[in-house]
Amino acid sequence: MPHTRLDLDRIRAARQVIHPQFLDTPLYECDALGHRLGCTMSVKLETANPVRSFKGRGTELVASRLIAQGRAAVVCASAGNLGQALGWSGRRRGLDVTVVASRWAPAAKLDRIRALGAELELVEGDFETARERAASIAQRRGVRLVEDSLDIETCEGAATIGLELASGAPSFDAVLIALGGGAMATGVGHVLKTLLPAVEVICVQPLGAPAMTRSWHERRVVTTESTDTIADGVAGRYPIPVVLDDLLEVADDAVLVQEASIIAGMRMFLEHAGLVVEPSAALGVAAVLEDRDRFAGRHVVTIVCGGNVDLDAYHRWVRT
Incomplete structure (x- = not known):
C-alpha cells in the first residue's frame, strides 16, 4: 500500500458526502477513438456533472x-x-x-x-x-x-474516481491522468496502487508547463519562471512539496506532450467521441499520439477531467 497523506477508508466515506451528481460518471470503451489510436481506449467522463469537471x-x-x-x-x-x-x-x-x-x-x-x-x-x-x-x-x-492539491479533501474527493475505475469492468492496463497541482493524480493513483497495483499510473503534463513532471523525475521540487500552454488548468509553476511526495509514491511515470498533440487530441475527441473537451482533458490522448508503440494493443483509460472552454478559442484550435 502506498504511503501517502490519503486514506482509503476516508475516500470510501467521501462518497456519502459528495452529491450524487458528481459520482459514478460514465466509463465506457470508445471503439472509434481506440481504433484511431491503436489501442483499446476507455473514457472516464468527468464532464457529466453540473460544473463540467472533476x-x-x-x-x-x-x-x-x-x-x-x-x-x-x-x-x-x-x-x-x-x-x-x-x-x-x-x-x-x-x-x-x-x-x-x-x-x-x-x-x-x-x-x-x-x-x-x-x-x-x-x-x-x-x-x-x-x-x-x-x-x-x-x-x-x-x-x-x-488550496487545491495541498488540502487533502481535494485529493480524496478526486480519489473517488479511482474507486469507480477499480470497480468497473473490464480490467485495464494503464490510466492516463492530467497532471497539474496533483490532486487527481495523487488521489486516483493512491486508490489504484492500493486496489489494482498492476495498473500503470501515467501522469501527463504539457511541455509548456512542466514543473510537476520535472519535479517527479528529479525527486525534488523544480519550479519554472513561466508557463506557455493552452492547457490553463494544469499550468502551475510551483509544485507543493507534500503533494510531490505523494505523487512519487503512486505514479509510475510522468510525461510531457507538445501543444500540437493536445490540439490533435481535442479534435479526435470531437470527431470520434462527440465530446467537446478543454485542453487539459486531451492530455491523455496526446500522450498516446506521441508514443503509439508504448500503448499499442493495451487497454488504456483516459480521464476526461474538464469541458469548460471558450468556444472561439476551441473553434480556432480544432480547425487548424
Missing part, C-alpha cells in the same frame, strides 16, 4: 466540512474549474465563496464562476499570482483558504 468531488468535501465546523465563508485561487466547483458546493450550503483568478483565464470559466454567485476577484498575472492574493484575503478576513 473538481466538484473535492469541493463537496470541503464545503461539507466547513459547514460542520460552523464556518460561513471560504476563498480559493483558481484557474477556473475549482472556482466553479467551490461556487456550486458553497451556494448549495449557504457559504460565501470568493474566487481569485487571473484576468487571462478563459472567459467562459470566469463567467460561470460569477453565475454561481461567487465573488470573483481578478489579478494581473498567472495562477501563482492569484494564489498569493487568495492567501492574503483569507488572512485578512479570517476565513478558510482552500
Whole structure:
C-alpha cells in the first residue's frame, strides 16, 4: 500500500458526502477513438456533472466540512474549474465563496464562476499570482483558504474516481491522468496502487508547463519562471512539496506532450467521441499520439477531467 497523506477508508466515506451528481460518471470503451489510436481506449467522463469537471468531488468535501465546523465563508485561487466547483458546493450550503483568478483565464470559466454567485476577484498575472492574493484575503478576513492539491479533501474527493475505475469492468492496463497541482493524480493513483497495483499510473503534463513532471523525475521540487500552454488548468509553476511526495509514491511515470498533440487530441475527441473537451482533458490522448508503440494493443483509460472552454478559442484550435 502506498504511503501517502490519503486514506482509503476516508475516500470510501467521501462518497456519502459528495452529491450524487458528481459520482459514478460514465466509463465506457470508445471503439472509434481506440481504433484511431491503436489501442483499446476507455473514457472516464468527468464532464457529466453540473460544473463540467472533476473538481466538484473535492469541493463537496470541503464545503461539507466547513459547514460542520460552523464556518460561513471560504476563498480559493483558481484557474477556473475549482472556482466553479467551490461556487456550486458553497451556494448549495449557504457559504460565501470568493474566487481569485487571473484576468487571462478563459472567459467562459470566469463567467460561470460569477453565475454561481461567487465573488470573483481578478489579478494581473498567472495562477501563482492569484494564489498569493487568495492567501492574503483569507488572512485578512479570517476565513478558510482552500488550496487545491495541498488540502487533502481535494485529493480524496478526486480519489473517488479511482474507486469507480477499480470497480468497473473490464480490467485495464494503464490510466492516463492530467497532471497539474496533483490532486487527481495523487488521489486516483493512491486508490489504484492500493486496489489494482498492476495498473500503470501515467501522469501527463504539457511541455509548456512542466514543473510537476520535472519535479517527479528529479525527486525534488523544480519550479519554472513561466508557463506557455493552452492547457490553463494544469499550468502551475510551483509544485507543493507534500503533494510531490505523494505523487512519487503512486505514479509510475510522468510525461510531457507538445501543444500540437493536445490540439490533435481535442479534435479526435470531437470527431470520434462527440465530446467537446478543454485542453487539459486531451492530455491523455496526446500522450498516446506521441508514443503509439508504448500503448499499442493495451487497454488504456483516459480521464476526461474538464469541458469548460471558450468556444472561439476551441473553434480556432480544432480547425487548424
